[in-house]
Amino acid sequence: MMASLMLGVAGAPMARAGSGDTLAAVKARGEVLCGVHPARHGFAAPDSLGKWSGFEVDFCHAIAAAVFGDASKVRFVALSSQQRFPAIQSGEVDVLARNVTATLSRDTALGLNFAPPVFYTGTGFLVRKDDGIAKIEDLDGAAICMAPGSTTERNVAQIFAARGLTYTPVVIENNKQLVDAYVTGRCDALTKDKAALPGVRAFDTEDPSAHIMLPGIYSKEPLAMAVRQGDDNWYDLVKWVTYATFNAEELGVSQDNVDEMKNSEDPDVQALLGVIGDNGAKLGVDNGWVYAIVKQVGNYKDIYMRHFGPYSPVALDRDQNALWTEGGLLYGFPMQ
Incomplete structure (x- = not known):
């Protein structure tokens, strides 16, 4: 199905996903449109030069790294509480990473699909x-x-x-x-x-x-990225980007050692980083998609500590946001 077009901020045609292939539209456009909070400490906020940073911002970067091999190919769209759901429903954004609590009514009545929660709070x-x-x-x-x-x-x-x-x-x-x-x-x-x-x-x-x-x-407030229903391929990609950050942490693959870990003899690490297998091809991206995520953005711990670690402006204990192996709720599905 052909991606429709919309006009970008400069009036140039920009690929927009309707009910069809979001991944194709994103690739044609050359960037991911990511809906984020206008200003929430630790999660998403622009600096004085308009550069965005935050926990949820990094998950947008992770999607871009998976799709393009370049984490910078994201356009952030600041959305209020009232704007966020119409924006994802209409295709104004490709993914909503804006402090969205996954609930039954939002999953059904609003036509959304939720990726695994990236942050548990209340x-x-x-x-x-x-x-x-x-x-x-x-x-x-x-x-x-x-x-x-x-x-x-x-x-x-x-x-x-x-x-x-x-x-x-x-x-x-x-x-x-x-x-x-x-x-x-x-x-x-x-x-x-x-x-x-x-x-x-x-x-x-x-x-x-x-x-x-x-x-x-x-x-219970499980915060998760949301996408539109009706595009399983895009939903799969966003979902597995999330799992990839969990699994990378569990396997000890971090931003600091990812190049060294490409030489690991552990088959799970080799599959994670695309040394063996074709997990990327199954999702419609390069087989080195997880390597790009970890190298450019980090595993889950890298991301969390960057924004909520003890030396960050908003220091928070991980609590439920630890791996399942450490008493938390984060559990990455097998990448086989």
Whole structure:
């Protein structure tokens, strides 16, 4: 099926996938269109020169490395909570890597397919230390800042209803305005995925330590990349890019040693890096696709530590985001 065309920012024709072959459209266009959060510490944000970085940004780079052998061939599209699903449904983007929680309704009613989760988190609450709030029950009657159109909005309603508590939602789409509303005292608490809360404290330039997270995680929020239903080949590629980062870490293949590991006698490592077999051809890409991912972007640990390691601005323990062999939930399917 022929890929349709759309006009790029400069008015030049740009291949766009309709209901057909997304991989073919991406190759014809020469870049992956990746929908990301406009600005979320650790996950996705542009710098002053417009260069994007973040955990989910790196998974977009990993897809580009698999398709083109060049991780830089990505165009990032900043999407609000309200824009993200129409953007992937309409073909404005090829993949959504924007803090999307995989749920049954999104998987079915929204026409999405989810790759394996790349980050496990859950709803959390940030409060001011001096307010003496130590548990959810202390928020009875509170004003709580939250983003619209998110699973967090629904989760908070369920959490408070289950405990017989009341609250006043302060719903703001723009992330900076949302955080400002909390920092300036318009809200008693701010709620987001718990992984996002450490970054929020940085917005209080006078005293970031004045804010604390309440203990506990109050929902299941498996964040995963999403693609449109109806294109199994593209779904397979995005899914196996994810598994490749897990498997590379498990096999000890990292950005630092990937060239050396190409000489490994371990058949699993040889298959992973395309020394033997034709896994790439099965997905419609070069057989060295995983080598390109690890060399240019890294394995899962490389990516995680870059953005959430102890020396990063948003330091987070891996917890559930560790390999299954280390007590976490990450489990890469066999690449055979």
